[in-house]
Amino acid sequence: QVQRDLNVAVAEFTELKQQLERDTLVLSILKKLQEFDTAIKEYNTALLEKKYVAAAQQLEKARSSLNMLESRKGFELKILKALGTELTVQTQNMLYHLGEEWQKLAVWKLPPSKESSSLESAMHSELHLRTVPSKEEEIAGPPVASVLQAFAVLGELHAKLKIFGQLLLKYVLKPLISYPSLQPFTEEQSDVFILRFKSEEPNLDHFSPMEVFDKIKLIFEVLHKYLLNVPLEQPAEDKKECRLTLAELLGDMIWEELSDCLIQNCLVNSIPTNSSKLEQYIEVIKSTEEFEKALKNMQFLKGDTTDLLKYARNVNSHFANKKCQDVIVAARNLMTSEIHNTVKITPDSCVTLPRLPDPGAGDHLKMQKASKLLPNDMVNLENETKLSQYTFSLPTCRISSSVEKLMELAYQTLLEATASTDQCCIQLFYSVRNIFQLFYDVVPTYHKENLQKLPQLAAIHHNNCMYIAHHLLTLGHQFRYRLTNILCDGAATFVDLVPGFRRLGMECFLAQMRVQKGEILERLSSARNFSNMDDEENYCAANKAIRQVLHQLKRLGKVWQDVLPVNIYCKAMGTLLNTALTEVVARIAALEDISAEDADRLYSLCRTMVEEGPQVFTPLPEDDKNKKYQEEVPVYVQKWMTFKELMIILQANLQEIVDQWADGKGPLAAEFSAAEVKSLIRALFQNTERRAAALAKIK
Numbered sequence: 001q002v003q004r005d006l007n008v009a010v011a012e013f014t015e016l017k018q019q020l021e022r023d024t025l026v027l028s029i030l031k032k033l034q035e036f037d038t039a040i041k042e043y044n045t046a047l048l049e050k051k052y053v054a055a056a057q058q059l060e061k062a063r064s065s066l067n068m069l070e071s072r073k074g075f076e077l078k079i080l081k082a083l084g085t086e087l088t089v090q091t092q093n094m095l096y097h098l099g100e101e102w103q104k105l106a107v108w109k110l111p112p113s114k115e116s117s118s119l120e121s122a123m124h125s126e127l128h129l130r131t132v133p134s135k136e137e138e139i140a141g142p143p144v145a146s147v148l149q150a151f152a153v154l155g156e157l158h159a160k161l162k163i164f165g166q167l168l169l170k171y172v173l174k175p176l177i178s179y180p181s182l183q184p185f186t187e188e189q190s191d192v193f194i195l196r197f198k199s200e201e202p203n204l205d206h207f208s209p210m211e212v213f214d215k216i217k218l219i220f221e222v223l224h225k226y227l228l229n230v231p232l233e234q235p236a237e238d239k240k241e242c243r244l245t246l247a248e249l250l251g252d253m254i255w256e257e258l259s260d261c262l263i264q265n266c267l268v269n270s271i272p273t274n275s276s277k278l279e280q281y282i283e284v285i286k287s288t289e290e291f292e293k294a295l296k297n298m299q300f301l302k303g304d305t306t307d308l309l310k311y312a313r314n315v316n317s318h319f320a321n322k323k324c325q326d327v328i329v330a331a332r333n334l335m336t337s338e339i340h341n342t343v344k345i346t347p348d349s350c351v352t353l354p355r356l357p358d359p360g361a362g363d364h365l366k367m368q369k370a371s372k373l374l375p376n377d378m379v380n381l382e383n384e385t386k387l388s389q390y391t392f393s394l395p396t397c398r399i400s401s402s403v404e405k406l407m408e409l410a411y412q413t414l415l416e417a418t419a420s421t422d423q424c425c426i427q428l429f430y431s432v433r434n435i436f437q438l439f440y441d442v443v444p445t446y447h448k449e450n451l452q453k454l455p456q457l458a459a460i461h462h463n464n465c466m467y468i469a470h471h472l473l474t475l476g477h478q479f480r481y482r483l484t485n486i487l488c489d490g491a492a493t494f495v496d497l498v499p500g501f502r503r504l505g506m507e508c509f510l511a512q513m514r515v516q517k518g519e520i521l522e523r524l525s526s527a528r529n530f531s532n533m534d535d536e537e538n539y540c541a542a543n544k545a546i547r548q549v550l551h552q553l554k555r556l557g558k559v560w561q562d563v564l565p566v567n568i569y570c571k572a573m574g575t576l577l578n579t580a581l582t583e584v585v586a587r588i589a590a591l592e593d594i595s596a597e598d599a600d601r602l603y604s605l606c607r608t609m610v611e612e613g614p615q616v617f618t619p620l621p622e623d624d625k626n627k628k629y630q631e632e633v634p635v636y637v638q639k640w641m642t643f644k645e646l647m648i649i650l651q652a653n654l655q656e657i658v659d660q661w662a663d664g665k666g667p668l669a670a671e672f673s674a675a676e677v678k679s680l681i682r683a684l685f686q687n688t689e690r691r692a693a694a695l696a697k698i699k
Helices: 002-048 052-071 079-105 119-123 134-140 143-154 157-178 209-228 246-270 279-297 307-313 315-335 363-372 401-418 422-446 448-453 455-478 495-530 536-559 566-589 596-612 623-631 640-651 654-661 667-671 674-684 689-697
Strands: 106-109 126-130 182-188 192-199 342-345 397-400
Touching: 002 052, 002 079, 052 079, 052 143, 079 106, 079 126, 079 143, 106 157, 119 157, 119 182, 119 192, 126 209, 143 157, 157 182, 157 192, 157 209, 157 246, 182 209, 192 209, 209 246, 209 279, 246 279, 246 307, 279 307, 279 315, 307 315, 315 401, 315 422, 342 401, 342 455, 397 401, 397 455, 401 422, 401 455, 422 448, 422 455, 422 495, 448 455, 448 495, 455 495, 455 536, 495 536, 495 566, 536 566, 536 596, 566 596, 566 640, 566 674, 596 640, 640 654, 640 667, 640 674, 654 667, 654 674, 654 689, 674 689
Parallel strands: none
Antiparallel strands: 106 126, 126 192, 182 192, 342 397
């Protein structure tokens, strides 16, 4: 019986317990519904009284209650959907009211045009910030704070502030950085603070970073005072520590972009272009530090050194990078300028060298002391004949003025390197090496067509390369004791570039020589092999070919005059004239039959070459000085004597030819082989016993 009663009691207890749990749950749900209803009522009251923070907090309470109800399993109440809709409607209503208030607090007056990057449009931008009289402030609290805190409570502040930050960057901060003449000015009225802009003539093209920082600081001070000095939540009694402010939130959003703009459009332009101004840059570093400090005080910035300050402090590296970049740009501009603007270089002329200490100072004194100690009977082994002071000088020629400037740029950059820090010195040294490597790659490609077509430019380019190679031999040595220790141990040299430059100059000039040789041979190919000269038409063709070749050589002699060094000029002209003479000799020697009239006419053509050929040698502008080189033609024209011997054969009789041969020891034998002389005799003379006797003596 007791066991049965006990079982009944347990069952009743279990049922009562379940009923209690069910009722407790129902009560808690009803309590949450009541809380939701109360929150909505209080929200409506607060909204009517424009207590935006309280209204927003009540909405959040209602949202919290609703979330709790929706999380209960097994109680899918139909009313929850309606409550959710009501909450959404009220939230949007609240955001609308806050939006209206925000638009009154910060009013942008922007230029109508979509183009916002010009100075004109920046001058038409205005920002109006509403200020509140102190009496109202005491009663209702600052409207700015309540509106922005309400946005924060509803989670919409970030989006609003992001739009404001982008407008601030686009229409205020970036124009102030980009336009030196743009100045901000403020106007305070009874209930509004106005920020406007005007244009003033700047003192410099790129104003100093200090001025820019002052302008930006003014903008942030205004914003801090009237808009952004607001904590994101209302103070709680138990929390006295610093809270996140609106200024900090805005700073996080725009600082990176603002910092990049300040670096690219302000600090980059303020980097000095020469090392003497580096010391003055400390003012810029100080003003950057002060600027950041001011922003930290206003809570726009947090943390330690930013990219802006790091950039300013790293001025030595930026100076070196900027200097190297400027040097390479200047060098490339010189390389792509016209080659034909030339200057004359003489053995006396040199690049204006910096005053460098003489590494061998004092050697002369030691030698004098040593010579006094020599015994009288000792023989001095020093050669009495001294080398000319011009032995290692570049011969007189013309080079491009751009190449002379390029060389001066190299010397100036190396001189700048001697006064720089170690890192900068190394960068500048390798920039100078890069100049020459750039020349090697750029000039032959950029001027390729002109160097192939115009013989004068090919000659100037040849001189340019030789001039650079000449300086590269000693360029590193001259600065060896002035550069940083890292470079002093043999690294500061340019000698390895010399063979490449010499080859570059020679290849270009030899290519031009091949072109000229080709033209000479092409012209002579129209001379109809110098055969049948008794035919008037054939003679005219041959005469025309000879005249064209001489004209070509005279024209070349003029364009290379005073450009090439005299020895190169004479070798080049001699080689080309030799090409013409060799071709004429080969054609005449190959003829099988030459009549007496043919021989006379051939002699006449050859005489034209011999008389006018030397006249193409005009290396100098002064005619009287050229005679010396015209008389030395046999030195430069290898086949000159061969050609003159051919002329003698064309006019000689059999006995004279035999005498010229002189058993293989005469002048004729020095220029022609026995077979060539026999061939000419057979062509010139009829088959007689005398001819046979003469041929027998040629062996």
